[in-house]
Amino acid sequence: MRAELTIDLDAIAENWRALDAQSTGWTETGAVVKADAYGLGAARVAPALARAGAKSFFVALAEEGAALREALGSRPEIYILGGYMPGDLEIVREHDLTPVLNSAEQVRGFAADAPGTGCAVQLDSGMNRLGIEGLELPALMLELNALRPKLVISHLACAEEPAHPLNAMQLGVFQTLALGFPGIRRSLAATGGILLGPAWHFELTRPGIGLYGGLPFNEARPVVGLSLPVIQIRDVAPGEIVGYGGSWTATRPSRIATLSAGYADGLIRAMGGRARVFAGDTPCPLAGRVSMDLLTVDVTDLDAVPERLEVLGPHQGIDALAEAAGTIGHEVLTALGSRYARVYKGGDN
Amino acid sequence: MRAELTIDLDAIAENWRALDAQSTGWTETGAVVKADAYGLGAARVAPALARAGAKSFFVALAEEGAALREALGSRPEIYILGGYMPGDLEIVREHDLTPVLNSAEQVRGFAADAPGTGCAVQLDSGMNRLGIEGLELPALMLELNALRPKLVISHLACAEEPAHPLNAMQLGVFQTLALGFPGIRRSLAATGGILLGPAWHFELTRPGIGLYGGLPFNEARPVVGLSLPVIQIRDVAPGEIVGYGGSWTATRPSRIATLSAGYADGLIRAMGGRARVFAGDTPCPLAGRVSMDLLTVDVTDLDAVPERLEVLGPHQGIDALAEAAGTIGHEVLTALGSRYARVYKGGDN
Numbered sequence: 001m002r003a004e005l006t007i008d009l010d011a012i013a014e015n016w017r018a019l020d021a022q023s024t025g026w027t028e029t030g031a032v033v034k035a036d037a038y039g040l041g042a043a044r045v046a047p048a049l050a051r052a053g054a055k056s057f058f059v060a061l062a063e064e065g066a067a068l069r070e071a072l073g074s075r076p077e078i079y080i081l082g083g084y085m086p087g088d089l090e091i092v093r094e095h096d097l098t099p100v101l102n103s104a105e106q107v108r109g110f111a112a113d114a115p116g117t118g119c120a121v122q123l124d125s126g127m128n129r130l131g132i133e134g135l136e137l138p139a140l141m142l143e144l145n146a147l148r149p150k151l152v153i154s155h156l157a158c159a160e161e162p163a164h165p166l167n168a169m170q171l172g173v174f175q176t177l178a179l180g181f182p183g184i185r186r187s188l189a190a191t192g193g194i195l196l197g198p199a200w201h202f203e204l205t206r207p208g209i210g211l212y213g214g215l216p217f218n219e220a221r222p223v224v225g226l227s228l229p230v231i232q233i234r235d236v237a238p239g240e241i242v243g244y245g246g247s248w249t250a251t252r253p254s255r256i257a258t259l260s261a262g263y264a265d266g267l268i269r270a271m272g273g274r275a276r277v278f279a280g281d282t283p284c285p286l287a288g289r290v291s292m293d294l295l296t297v298d299v300t301d302l303d304a305v306p307e308r309l310e311v312l313g314p315h316q317g318i319d320a321l322a323e324a325a326g327t328i329g330h331e332v333l334t335a336l337g338s339r340y341a342r343v344y345k346g347g348d349n
Numbered sequence: 350m351r352a353e354l355t356i357d358l359d360a361i362a363e364n365w366r367a368l369d370a371q372s373t374g375w376t377e378t379g380a381v382v383k384a385d386a387y388g389l390g391a392a393r394v395a396p397a398l399a400r401a402g403a404k405s406f407f408v409a410l411a412e413e414g415a416a417l418r419e420a421l422g423s424r425p426e427i428y429i430l431g432g433y434m435p436g437d438l439e440i441v442r443e444h445d446l447t448p449v450l451n452s453a454e455q456v457r458g459f460a461a462d463a464p465g466t467g468c469a470v471q472l473d474s475g476m477n478r479l480g481i482e483g484l485e486l487p488a489l490m491l492e493l494n495a496l497r498p499k500l501v502i503s504h505l506a507c508a509e510e511p512a513h514p515l516n517a518m519q520l521g522v523f524q525t526l527a528l529g530f531p532g533i534r535r536s537l538a539a540t541g542g543i544l545l546g547p548a549w550h551f552e553l554t555r556p557g558i559g560l561y562g563g564l565p566f567n568e569a570r571p572v573v574g575l576s577l578p579v580i581q582i583r584d585v586a587p588g589e590i591v592g593y594g595g596s597w598t599a600t601r602p603s604r605i606a607t608l609s610a611g612y613a614d615g616l617i618r619a620m621g622g623r624a625r626v627f628a629g630d631t632p633c634p635l636a637g638r639v640s641m642d643l644l645t646v647d648v649t650d651l652d653a654v655p656e657r658l659e660v661l662g663p664h665q666g667i668d669a670l671a672e673a674a675g676t677i678g679h680e681v682l683t684a685l686g687s688r689y690a691r692v693y694k695g696g697d698n
Contacts, residue, residue, distance in 0.1 A: 034642055246513070260410070293384060331612050338687070339410060
């Protein structure tokens with residue numbers, strides 16, 4: 001019996017529509033489905049988003065783009081955020097992918113190979129991670145204009161903190177640099193940027209985490225549910241330890257349930273001793289460390305132990321679990337392992 | 350261009366032989382290949398171990414066992430550590446798997462279904478995670494003897510701390526409980542237990558992490574190498590930030606390399622600001638947070654930035670990287686993502 005991960009495609013579609021509704025009609029809403037749609041399965045998630053109305057999709061690598069093209073058919077635009085790297089020529093051409101050129105080197109490599117597909121350009125507006133710098137642009141404008149990019153993008157470093165001064169600064173830098181690309185569509189906002197307001201939306205937004213039910217999109221509908229089968233229940237006496245390192249010791253007569261999933265399934269080891277799972281409304285704390293394939297849980301306060309306990313669901317979302325693991329919802333999602341039985345709900349199919 | 354993960358099958362085989370050599374001739378050395386061989390690919394790793402001499406393999410779930418049977422053919426014994434759960438009948442029968450029964454409930458379920466394959470039994474010797482308790486045994490002995498288990502096992506909670514008193518206590522409990530199973534082979538030791546000495550070895554050992562180059566097997570040959578392509582290099586001025594949240598600020602004129610892999614690839618987010626990658630012998634600290642698909646690295650001190658930087662390899666093993674992420678080598682391995690190009694070395698093929 002495997003642990004079951006449910007993914008609500010209708011909730012993803014509804015989150016897309018809710019984020020789309022934040023913008024005025026002249027802004028298109030795209031969808032970020034990199035990292036296998038944040039671990040939820042791009043082959044199922046992306047078509048559901050396309051049916052909801054998304055026409056522009058973003059992945060990190062050309063290889064992801066090739067798989068996505070299979071799932072989406074020929075019409076949607078597929079942007080490769082990692083850009084154009086040596087060896088990408090064939091895959092980009094064959095699958096009609098649109099690299100987002102991030103550097104002078106990539107611009108020159110793409111122009112030289114001329115794969116015959118379109119391109120986009122990423123400008124760095126202050127995050128200093130990916131994108132062409134303002135200082136480099138003048139020397140590149142001739143080559144860039146010859147490529148006739150479809151889109152100019154940048155990315156915000158602190159969009160999840162609305163009051164952070166970098167948001168306004170990056171907006172100003174991007175607006176200014178984009179003046180060099182008249183008539184070309186612009187995109188700055190991911191989920192956090194959408195929530196900052198219309199000034200950040202430009203012609204195309206690129207929501208990611210908000211589609212999958214995560215902060216900073218407070219009103220997102222939850223998307224994932226994860227329940228783990230109970231393999232075994234045992235009583236332990238005060239003074240007995242549970243799990244690796246003996247890090248948990250019973251301080252009263254206790255009942256311990258052993259569940260079938262562990263850090264190899266993405267239940268991040270740092271949540272040991274800090275996270276909870278749920279039996280109905282009742283939280284049950286983890287007892288001891290997370291093992292590779294197993295969790296041990298203190299179920300002493302339950303009248304009856306159900307067949308499965310809930311890790312993600314109505315009582316605990318990805319952000320609450322992330323907090324227990326000292327991380328963010330994004331990592332909780334992308335860590336979700338391959339051993340779960342994945343069950344898709346909704347999605348018109 | 351994808352990041353490249355190399356897996357040295359010869360090193361795995363050599364680690365198996367080195368751990369096998371720790372025991373006398375009457376102890377068989379098995380191999381734990383659960384969680385897809387700790388993230389390294391059971392379909393390639395397990396046959397290499399079989400060629401080295403392993404005949405008994407351990408996985409966590411019946412579904413893993415079914416895939417492993419495909420890879421290994423009919424001869425090796427495949428034990429399912431998670432035991433026998435409702436719904437496992439068909440898969441266990443069809444793929445000739447040997448469940449390790451962990452509880453009275455599993456013993457009764459297996460006896461009732463009688464899948465026609467053999468079984469093993471796990472006894473709890475003090476870890477309180479999986480296994481039948483000593484107190485439960487008398488009431489179960491009739492049923493257990495009728496099943497004629499092939500193997501009786503238990504698991505150590507603190508084997509990585511040789512001086513921990515629980516090691517000797519668990520040894521005593523296991524020896525005593527196993528007296529109830531005369532003539533049946535016994536297994537207590539994983540990698541840590543093997544290193545504790547021959548008293549812990551019994552008739553079968555079950556090394557896992559040591560095969561894959563991790564502690565506590567100090568003398569293990571490293572197994573994995575991971576190098577990430579540099580997508581972009583930029584200069585930043587003092588005062589400029591890098592990455593999400595602006596958590597890293599340049600304090601001198603700096604050069605930043607952006608690499609193509611992030612926490613969606615298992616580069617655990619907690620290593621942000623703490624881990625290093627290597628250019629030849631020179632360590633380069635991460636600059637700022639780990640992104641989902643990207644790392645930013647301070648390469649200011651390099652004369653030239655190579656095409657790839659090394660995350661795992663001769664200069665940094667899984668345990669050193671784990672320390673930077675506040676975890677253990679096991680989690681570094683099992684987190685390794687699916688977007689890497691996996692390259693297998695050796696393994697006689």
